Every structure is written in C-alpha cells, then in structure tokens.
Amino acid sequence: MDLLAHLEAYVATAEEAGFSRAADRLGIAQPLLSRRVKTLEEYFGGPLFDRSRRQIATTELGVLLLPYARDVLDRAQRLRQVARSARRSRVRAVGVPADCAPAALARALRAGTEHGVTLGFRELPPLERASGLADGSLGYALVRTAPEQAAFRVPLGLASAPVADGTVARRTLHLEELRPRRGRGAGHAAAPPLLLLTEDQVPYFEDRLARAAARAGLPEERIRPAGPAATALAETLAGHALLLCAEPFARQHGAHWTPLADRALHRGYDVSAAPDRDGAAAVPGWLAALLASAVGAVTHRGGPEPEAGRADAPARLAARG
Numbered sequence: 001m002d003l004l005a006h007l008e009a010y011v012a013t014a015e016e017a018g019f020s021r022a023a024d025r026l027g028i029a030q031p032l033l034s035r036r037v038k039t040l041e042e043y044f045g046g047p048l049f050d051r052s053r054r055q056i057a058t059t060e061l062g063v064l065l066l067p068y069a070r071d072v073l074d075r076a077q078r079l080r081q082v083a084r085s086a087r088r089s090r091v092r093a094v095g096v097p098a099d100c101a102p103a104a105l106a107r108a109l110r111a112g113t114e115h116g117v118t119l120g121f122r123e124l125p126p127l128e129r130a131s132g133l134a135d136g137s138l139g140y141a142l143v144r145t146a147p148e149q150a151a152f153r154v155p156l157g158l159a160s161a162p163v164a165d166g167t168v169a170r171r172t173l174h175l176e177e178l179r180p181r182r183g184r185g186a187g188h189a190a191a192p193p194l195l196l197l198t199e200d201q202v203p204y205f206e207d208r209l210a211r212a213a214a215r216a217g218l219p220e221e222r223i224r225p226a227g228p229a230a231t232a233l234a235e236t237l238a239g240h241a242l243l244l245c246a247e248p249f250a251r252q253h254g255a256h257w258t259p260l261a262d263r264a265l266h267r268g269y270d271v272s273a274a275p276d277r278d279g280a281a282a283v284p285g286w287l288a289a290l291l292a293s294a295v296g297a298v299t300h301r302g303g304p305e306p307e308a309g310r311a312d313a314p315a316r317l318a319a320r321g
Contacts, residue, residue: 001039004076007069009036010048014058014066091120094287095129095141097199097295098229099249104294111286119287125198133274140283142291143272144202150268151288152297157259158194159250161239172261175216178242194218195226195235195243200267208264209244248296269295 012022013033023030041048048062058066092112096105105121112119124132124141132138147153158173180191196206213223226232226243233253235241243255246267250257260266271288 001043004073006036006040006043007073009033010040010062011066011069011073013037013049013056014062017055017057019056091118092139093120093122093132093137094291095122095124095132095138096291097126097142098123099197099199099246100294101248101252101296104290108287108290108294111290115284115286117284126202133272136274138274140271140273140287140291142295143270144199144205145268145270146204147263147266147268150270152269152271152292152295153263154246154267154269154296155259155263155298156200156244156246156266157250157257159236159243159245159253159255159257161237161256162254163256171259173258174261175212175218178222179217180219191222192239192241194223195232195241196223197226197229197232197243197245200244201225205265205267212262212265246296267295269297 008026009022009028012025013019016022016025019030019034019037023033026033037048044061044065046061047059048065050057050059094108100121100123108121109119122132122138126144129138129141130143133141133143178191178194196209200206200209209223210220213220232241232243233255236243236255237253243250245257247257247259269292271283271291273283
C-alpha cells in the first residue's frame with residue numbers, strides 16, 4: 001500500500017466531506033479514491049466515514065486520526081522540499097590545475113550561482129583529475145590532452161627573473177637558443193635548469209619535450225621537475241632557473257616571460273564531465289569557457305590560427321627539426 005497516497009485520499013475526503021469533490025481535488029477517479037479510503041479503513045481496523053447519510057460524515061475514529069494523517073503528509077511534503085533544495089544546491093566538484101587565475105575561478109563561481117549550480121574547485125595534478133572523473137569524485141575537470149586535438153590551447157613559455165631595464169621580450173623563443181655556447185670557459189656560470197611544474201609532468205608532454213630538447217642540443221639533465229611551485233618561483237625570480245609555464249602565471253608573480261615558438265609544446269585542455277546514470281556526460285558551455293579562461297587558453301578547436309602563428313610557421317618547423 002502506498003500509505004501517503006491513501007492518507008491523501010482520506011484527508012481530502014474528510015476536508016471536502018464528499019468522495020466526488022475529494023477525487024476532483026486530487027485529480028484522480030472517484031472509484032480509485034473510494035478504494036484507497038476502503039483499504040485504509042481495513043488497515044486501521046475501523047470505518048473512517050459514515051456513509052449512511054446523503055452527505056458523508058467523519059466517524060470518531062476518522063476525527064481522531066485526522067490530525068496525525070495531516071502531520072504525516074506535512075512532514076512528507078517538507079521532506080520532498082528539502083530533497084529538491086539539496087539537489088539544486090549540490091556541490092559539483094571541479095578539478096583544476098594549481099596555476100589557474102583566481103579571478104577567473106571567481107567568475108565561474110558566480111556564474112554557477114546564477115545557473116543554480118554550486119561549484120567547488122579542487123587543485124589536482126593532471127592524472128588525478130582524470131581519475132576523479134572516472135570514479136565520480138569530480139563532476140567536471142580540465143583534462144590534459146595533446147594541443148592539436150584539444151578544445152583549448154594554452155601557450156607555454158619560459159619565465160625568468162624580471163628584466164631590470166624593462167626590455168620587451170622577444171616574440172618567440174626556440175629551444176636551440178638555450179643550448180650551451182661553444183667556447184664557454186670554466187669561469188662561466190652553468191646554464192640554468194628548465195623546471196617543469198606538476199601540471200606539465202604528463203608522460204606524453206615530457207616525451208615531446210625530451211625529443212624537442214634533444215633536437216635542440218640541450219643536455220637531458222638540464223630539464224627537471226620543479227617540485228613545489230613556490231620554491232620553483234623563488235629560484236626563477238632569483239635568476240637561478242627558467243620555469244616552463246603559461247603567461248598569466250608568470251605575470252601574476254612578476255616574472256619575465258618569453259613564449260615558446262613550438263606549438264607542439266603548448267598545453268592542450270578539454271573540459272570533461274563525469275558520466276551520469278545514463279552514461280551521458282555534458283559540460284555547460286558557460287562553464288567550459290570560464291575554465292578555459294582560468295588556464296589562459298587562447299584558441300578553440302577548429303578556430304583559425306592567429307596571424308602571428310601563421311607568420312612563424314617556418315621557425316616552428318625549424319624548431320621541430
């Protein structure tokens with residue numbers, strides 16, 4: 001027995017003092033309502049209504065049970081309202097890189113509120129973001145992929161110590177320009193290492209960088225993991241290292257930044273969603289755009305290549321060997 005449906009039939013009949021009006025109020029057929037009342041009377045072991053008169057009357061048992069029935073229905077209604085509210089305000093965890101722009105994430109939070117979605121950001125390494133989508137601990141995530149296949153592309157470059165004289169950075173940098181110069185004597189300082197943030201410690205990217213560095217003649221030991229971002233930034237700002245990163249991250253911390261010419265060494269991102277119960281996975285367009293902005297993405301899949309990128313094609317081919 002659906003107790004709530006049967007209680008609704010009982011309460012409506014008592015308040016309307018008639019089966020026909022109660023059925024109209026509930027939007028069901030009168031025979032169905034009558035059967036529900038009859039079933040409830042059998043359940044409680046006594047009649048709830050006196051049907052011997054032209055207009056039915058509530059029996060003593062019916063009067064006694066009526067406030068309790070109303071209380072059960074009221075509590076059930078409040079329970080449904082709480083459940084609806086919880087569904088609307090459920091926090092959707094979003095996996096993002098550690099170097100996202102805080103202002104852009106704040107815009108995403110506000111947009112989520114406007115769309116009735118509460119977002120919660122989790123700074124995670126690339127592999128943990130992918131696994132979080134798979135196990136359902138994340139609702140959405142920025143997933144690393146090859147830039148030529150990604151929805152969003154983030155140019156990478158080298159951050160270095162601030163330039164005292166305010167010299168403007170060159171347009172692009174080729175890895176060949178970093179290789180040791182011939183004839184460098186013992187008195188010269190060792191070339192600074194290239195540090196990789198956790199965000200770029202992805203197998204496919206590390207393999208691409210290693211091959212590009214080998215073509216450029218850079219020693220393998222010149223490239224190493226950065227460790228904590230704060231330590232890597234300190235080494236970079238002190239002039240002891242070069243940090244591979246996106247421009248917003250470098251500018252935010254006052255570092256000088258020069259873009260890499262090789263677009264194959266840029267970051268690629270897709271914004272992905274965890275599949276729902278039906279196996280579907282959809283990302284709201286407004287969220288994808290804001291997350292792309294947070295990582296400094298500049299190009300959408302399928303979009304035209306910027307003029308600067310086309311003009312630099314020969315240099316990029318040279319850099320790739």
